[in-house]
Amino acid sequence: xxxxxxxxxxxxxxxxxxxxxxxxxxxxxxxxxxxxxxxxxxxxxxxxxxxxxxxxxxxxxxxxxxxxxxxxxxxxxxxxxxxxxxxxxxxxxxxxxxxxxxxxxxxxxxxxxxxxxxxxxxxxxxxxxxxxxxxxxxxxxxxxxxxxxxxxxxxxxxxxxxxxxxxxxxxxxxxxxxxxxxxxxxxxxxxxxxxxxxxxxxxxxxxxxxxxxxxxxxxxxxxxxxxxxxxxxxxxxxxxxxxxxxxxxxxxxxxxxxxxxxxxxxxxxxxxxxxxxxxxxxxxxxxxxxxxxxxxxxxxxxxxxxxxxxxxxxxxxxxxxx
Amino acid sequence: xxxxxxxxxxxxxxxxxxxxxxxxxxxxxxxxxxxxxxxxxxxxxxxxxxxxxxxxxxxxxxxxxxxxxxxxxxxxxxxxxxxxxxxxxxxxxxxxxxxxxxxxxxxxxxxxxxxxxxxxxxxxxxxxxxxxxxxxxxxxxxxxxxxxxxxxxxxxxxxxxxxxxxxxxxxxxxxxxxxxxxxxxxxxxxxxxxxxxxxxxxxxxxxxxxxxxxxxxxxxxxxxxxxxxxxxxxxxxxxxxxxxxxxxxxxxxxxxxxxxxxxxxxxxxxxxxxxxxxxxxxxxxxxxxxxxxxxxxxxxxxxxxxxxxxxxxxxxxxxxxxxxxxxxxxxxxxxxxxxxxxxxxxxxxxxxxxxxxxxxxxxxxxxxxxxxxxxxxxxxxxxxxxxxxxxxxxxxxxxxxxxxxxxxxxxxxxxxxxxxxxxxxxxxxxxxxxxxxxxxxxxxxxxxx
Numbered sequence: 147x148x149x150x151x152x153x154x155x156x157x158x159x160x161x162x163x164x165x166x167x168x169x170x171x172x173x174x175x176x177x178x179x180x181x182x183x184x185x186x187x188x189x190x191x192x193x194x195x196x197x198x199x200x201x202x203x204x205x206x207x208x209x210x211x212x213x214x215x216x217x218x219x220x221x222x223x224x225x226x227x228x229x230x231x232x233x234x235x236x237x238x239x240x241x242x243x244x245x246x247x248x249x250x251x252x253x254x255x256x257x258x259x260x261x262x263x264x265x266x267x268x269x270x271x272x273x274x275x276x277x278x279x280x281x282x283x284x285x286x287x288x289x290x291x292x293x294x295x296x297x298x299x300x301x302x303x304x305x306x307x308x309x310x311x312x313x314x315x316x317x318x319x320x321x322x323x324x325x326x327x328x329x330x331x332x333x334x335x336x337x338x339x340x341x342x343x344x345x346x347x348x349x350x351x352x353x354x355x356x357x358x359x360x361x362x363x364x365x366x367x368x369x370x371x372x373x374x375x376x377x378x379x380x381x382x383x384x385x386x387x388x389x390x391x392x393x394x395x396x397x398x399x400x401x402x403x404x405x406x407x408x409x410x411x412x413x414x415x416x417x418x419x420x421x422x423x424x425x426x427x428x429x430x431x432x433x434x435x436x437x438x439x440x441x442x443x444x445x446x447x448x449x450x451x452x453x454x455x456x457x458x459x460x461x462x463x464x465x466x467x468x
Numbered sequence: 469x470x471x472x473x474x475x476x477x478x479x480x481x482x483x484x485x486x487x488x489x490x491x492x493x494x495x496x497x498x499x500x501x502x503x504x505x506x507x508x509x510x511x512x513x514x515x516x517x518x519x520x521x522x523x524x525x526x527x528x529x530x531x532x533x534x535x536x537x538x539x540x541x542x543x544x545x546x547x548x549x550x551x552x553x554x555x556x557x558x559x560x561x562x563x564x565x566x567x568x569x570x571x572x573x574x575x576x577x578x579x580x581x582x583x584x585x586x587x588x589x590x591x592x593x594x595x596x597x598x599x600x601x602x603x604x605x606x607x608x609x610x611x612x613x614x615x616x617x618x619x620x621x622x623x624x625x626x627x628x629x630x631x632x633x634x635x636x637x638x639x640x641x642x643x644x645x646x647x648x649x650x651x652x653x654x655x656x657x658x659x660x661x662x663x664x665x666x667x668x669x670x671x672x673x674x675x676x677x678x679x680x681x682x683x684x685x686x687x688x689x690x691x692x693x694x695x696x697x698x699x700x701x702x703x704x705x706x707x708x709x710x711x712x713x714x715x716x717x718x719x720x721x722x723x724x725x726x727x728x729x730x731x732x733x734x735x736x737x738x739x740x741x742x743x744x745x746x747x748x749x750x751x752x753x754x755x756x757x758x759x760x761x762x763x764x765x766x767x768x769x770x771x772x773x774x775x776x777x778x779x780x781x782x783x784x785x786x787x788x789x790x791x792x793x794x795x796x797x798x799x800x801x802x803x804x805x806x807x808x809x810x811x812x813x814x815x816x817x818x819x820x821x822x823x824x825x826x827x828x829x830x831x832x833x834x835x836x837x838x839x840x841x842x843x844x845x846x847x848x849x850x851x852x853x854x855x856x857x858x859x860x861x862x863x864x865x866x867x868x869x870x871x872x873x874x875x876x877x878x879x880x881x882x883x884x885x886x887x888x889x890x891x892x893x894x895x896x897x898x899x900x901x902x903x904x905x906x907x908x909x910x911x912x913x914x915x916x917x
Binding site: 193194197198200201203204205207208209211212214215216218219221222223225226227229230232233234236237240241243244422423425426429430433434436437440441444445447448451452454455 | 529531532533535536538539540542543544546547548550551553554555556557558559561562564565566567568569571572573575576577578579580583584587636639640641642871873875876880882883886890893897
């Protein structure tokens with residue numbers, strides 16, 4: 147496998163982006179299925195995570211633009227309809243969470259629950275869009291690169307594509323109770339996660355875009371280790387720690403990303419052939435080092451304050467409930 | 469095809485125009501909030517603390533909508549102008565890349581600043597976060613302006629070879645990032661953005677001062693007015709000085725844009741300054757000419773024999789729309805008026821004279837509105853003045869950069885309608901959030917400083 151340090155960075159950014167957006171998708175699951183419990187255990191984390199997700203999304207988009215600018219016309223023309231719908235839903239989602247968090251005042255017969263539920267559903271739809279684009283790039287189904295078009299019907303009719311998306315959603319659903327410490331039986335979490343991983347894993351293999359199946363298996367095992375560790379009483383606290391959990395998810399997503407590299411379109415496209423000029427790659431490398439160091443420092447400060455303050459808040463909340 | 473290109477152009481302009489309104493306020497609030505919080509801690513004055521908290525809540529909304537709007541722009545850039553972004557990606561993606569880190573600095577600091585206000589026992593530590601927030605917003609503006617500067621004065625690659633063969637070679641990303649006009653544009657755009665936002669905020673404070681029913685509320689708004697006025701004066705002053713430098717840069721590096729802005733059709737020595745005027749059948753009319761003023765401003769001499777750039781030096785097919793002469797006049801005239809007013813305000817504040825009279829308060833409101841118009845006029849002048857090129861100097865025309873897929877149309881219209889709702893929504897609710905509880909209660913809630 148060819149090694150490119152810029153692609154490595156792109157994979158790391160993808161892994162971190164995936165971990166953060168996943169925590170939002172898990173929050174969406176919790177809000178939709180366990181609203182009352184979410185009020186105590188999820189809402190406090192929601193806005194900080196939501197704001198960081200938006201920033202990471204832009205980070206990933208710009209990194210892709212820097213890494214493979216030649217791919218932009220293909221993406222722009224092929225997915226233009228989906229991208230524009232994505233934008234509309236993205237704005238709607240932001241409006242619903244802002245209204246719920248900052249503005250809501252029991253007016254116009256809209257309850258706060260409705261606003262949060264709207265946010266959760268729209269977040270799910272956005273997650274679906276991201277997965278559709280990502281999966282279609284892997285499988286190449288529905289995507290006509292020469293004509294620069296994307297046919298959703300053709301994509302959907304290919305079952306492994308559907309399986310990968312549905313399996314991923316089920317996996318995140320299974321993991322949500324661990325991240326947010328919801329009152330869900332740990333065996334149930336494990337069972338749901340296993341089902342999700344089997345469906346998405348089998349679909350991934352059938353899509354046949356991987357370059358190294360062992361890396362993909364390790365990715366699955368890292369994900370699976372989360373609900374397993376959650377079943378061990380002594381390790382439950384460790385794995386449900388927000389930073390540890392996100393670290394596991396980021397590693398799993400990074401490995402999944404790297405198991406595919408450098409293939410796209412069911413091994414018909416070699417990403418290396420699309421990479422940017424080497425002078426630009428060098429500068430992006432330095433920029434990532436400088437910016438990454440800054441980001442790391444900021445993240446450490448952020449998580450330190452966040453976790454300490456959250457512990458105080460949740461302890462206070464628990465006392466109130468008792 | 470042409471209609472789709474024009475639609476792309478309109479949609480991008482519309483989205484940017486909406487985004488700019490949010491950005492000016494975001495930048496100004498972050499800076500003014502920081503100053504106000506510092507004054508609150510330093511002077512142990514709870515009224516400043518209350519206003520800083522209120523501003524932080526408004527900033528959260530502006531930031532949230534601004535993030536969404538910025539994401540929309542990032543996506544629009546590559547989906548509406550794919551060929552342009554390919555070139556940017558190959559040559560000048562670095563500023564965008566650094567801008568993301570500035571964005572991170574802003575977002576992480578802001579989350580800590582707003583949600584963990586009371587976590588920090590040392591108030592100066594909390595205040596330090598506001599510096600990071602302000603630095604993040606200002607750096608974002610710096611990096612985005614760098615991209616715009618590169619579009620105006622492209623560099624960092626072999627331009628003749630690209631124009632003749634379409635092949636990108638000799639890429640030097642740092643030379644592209646620090647293009648010839650970058651320093652001058654940053655020096656003008658960033659303070660101008662801060663000035664526009666500061667005066668908009670000043671207008672808001674003035675309105676609320678007039679509507680205030682209690683002495684304590686009036687006191688809080690008057691203190692905020694003074695801070696916004698001083699920040700606004702500094703920003704508008706710098707923008708004015710660097711604006712002069714910008715014209716010299718245009719004279720050297722973008723002579724066609726200069727000629728269009730000044731409506732110089734032919735060579736005249738010394739050159740007159742045309743105030744106002746429109747072009748009818750290729751002839752400028754209804755303007756006031758001040759003899760020799762243009763040469764005086766440019767060469768600092770009444771007797772200069774140097775020529776200024778003029779339109780007939782260039783093929784007419786390359787001329788930008790000439791209405792930019794008017795938008796330029798609005799920018800300079802409006803900016804000068806607001807600058808003079810802010811100087812008057814500053815003098816009265818320094819001399820401890822009253823500025824709560826109706827003349828001053830209504831003038832603040834008018835200044836706030838006027839400076840947003842001035843800011844947008846400046847932006848239109850800069851962008852339209854580069855037409856028909858998206859990247860100046862024959863590198864890339866708007867037409868060759870655009871996405872011509874018809875799918876753009878229906879959803880683009882949807883997005884435009886959306887923005888029409890989102891921007892008023894943002895301003896309305898930010899205003900609400902700024903005063904959603906009584907000042908007295910908020911002062912009670914603020915602990916000892």
